[in-house]
Amino acid sequence: MTTHSVLVLKVGGALLQTETGMANLMSAIKDMTAAGQKIVLVHGGGCLVDEQLTANGKDIIKLDGLRVTPADQIGIVVGALAGTSNKILQAAAAKAGVVSVGMSLGDGNVVKANIKDERLGLVGEVTPNDASYLNFILQQGWLPICSSIAVSDAGEMLNVNADQAATALAKLVNGTLVLLSDVAGVWDANKQVIKSLNKSQIETLVAQGVIEKGMKVKVEAALEVAQWMGKPVLVASWLETEQLKTLAQGGSIGTQIQP
Ligand SMILES: Nc1ncnc2c1ncn2[C@@H]1O[C@H](COP(=O)(O)OP(=O)(O)O)[C@@H](O)[C@H]1O
Numbered sequence: 008m009t010t011h012s013v014l015v016l017k018v019g020g021a022l023l024q025t026e027t028g029m030a031n032l033m034s035a036i037k038d039m040t041a042a043g044q045k046i047v048l049v050h051g052g053g054c055l056v057d058e059q060l061t062a063n064g065k066d067i068i069k070l071d072g073l074r075v076t077p078a079d080q081i082g083i084v085v086g087a088l089a090g091t092s093n094k095i096l097q098a099a100a101a102k103a104g105v106v107s108v109g110m111s112l113g114d115g116n117v118v119k120a121n122i123k124d125e126r127l128g129l130v131g132e133v134t135p136n137d138a139s140y141l142n143f144i145l146q147q148g149w150l151p152i153c154s155s156i157a158v159s160d161a162g163e164m165l166n167v168n169a170d171q172a173a174t175a176l177a178k179l180v181n182g183t184l185v186l187l188s189d190v191a192g193v194w195d196a197n198k199q200v201i202k203s204l205n206k207s208q209i210e211t212l213v214a215q216g217v218i219e220k221g222m223k224v225k226v227e228a229a230l231e232v233a234q235w236m237g238k239p240v241l242v243a244s245w246l247e248t249e250q251l252k253t254l255a256q257g258g259s260i261g262t263q264i265q266p
């Protein structure tokens with residue numbers, strides 16, 4: 008039997024707003040797991056955070072795709088990501104017959120977390136640390152579902168961009184990273200999906216403003232892992248069931264970010 012490397016799948020928050028999207032993804036995960044593929048699911052939930060901040064009369068401020076997270080917002084962010092978003096996905100997993108473990112970056116010492124930039128407030132930067140907890144979960148045949156909330160050694164709860172969370176976990180388990188969003192891949196200026204992108208092409212498209220906001224963060228996270236692993240990282244969509252099937256069969260989907 009071939010040994011697969013661990014697949015680290017990251018899904019954006021928009022997935023959590025579609026029952027069918029979650030059901031399709033969990034069904035693909037179930038098939039892959041049955042075929043012996045170990046999977047770590049990392050999730051965002053930016054849209055749920057926006058909803059909760061607005062409901063609580065708080066401002067939504069982003070800098071270069073990252074949420075500025077002041078102390079009076081962190082409780083709401085933690086609730087939306089490590090609470091609601093994480094449990095919505097666990098519920099979808101249960102419905103598909105997938106046994107999951109809900110966790111966050113703060114569990115089992117998986118990462119080291121520090122404040123990224125004082126201007127962003129309680130936003131974390133994470134580096135891989137100890138894989139034991141994740142490996143234990145994977146050895147049981149369970150699906151770890153990880154939110155992007157981290158805890159620093161100083162005892163701060165930190166909000167980490169979920170693409171960057173997935174980057175740290177992919178490095179930790181030496182896994183294959185796939186970033187699934189609600190767009191089919193990275194677009195060019197005419198909104199056509201680009202099949203393959205390297206560092207200099209990314210720099211040009213970012214400078215031109217073609218790749219911006221959340222996609223800029225995503226592509227830069229993908230490039231970091233591609234270079235670290237020496238193999239491509241996929242930026243693709245969870246929207247299309249066919250793409251998920253191709254992925255389950257080991258095929259390439261969306262945009263390949265080249266090392
Ligand atoms: N060049 C681009 N190609 C694709 N999407 C882009 C591009 N530039 C900006 N975007 C925006 O980035 C979004 C994806 O980033 P983000 O919302 O952070 O995704 P997720 O929440 O799934 O991580 C797209 O929905 C799109 O609006």
Ligand SMILES: CC(=O)N[C@@H](CCC(=O)OP(=O)(O)O)C(=O)O
Pocket residue numbers: 018019020021050051052053054056072073074084088130131155166167168169170221
């Ligand atoms: C620091 C930072 O920006 N954190 C993100 C974490 C969630 C996230 O990344 O969600 P998506 O994957 O759905 O975009 C936020 O607060 O929105």
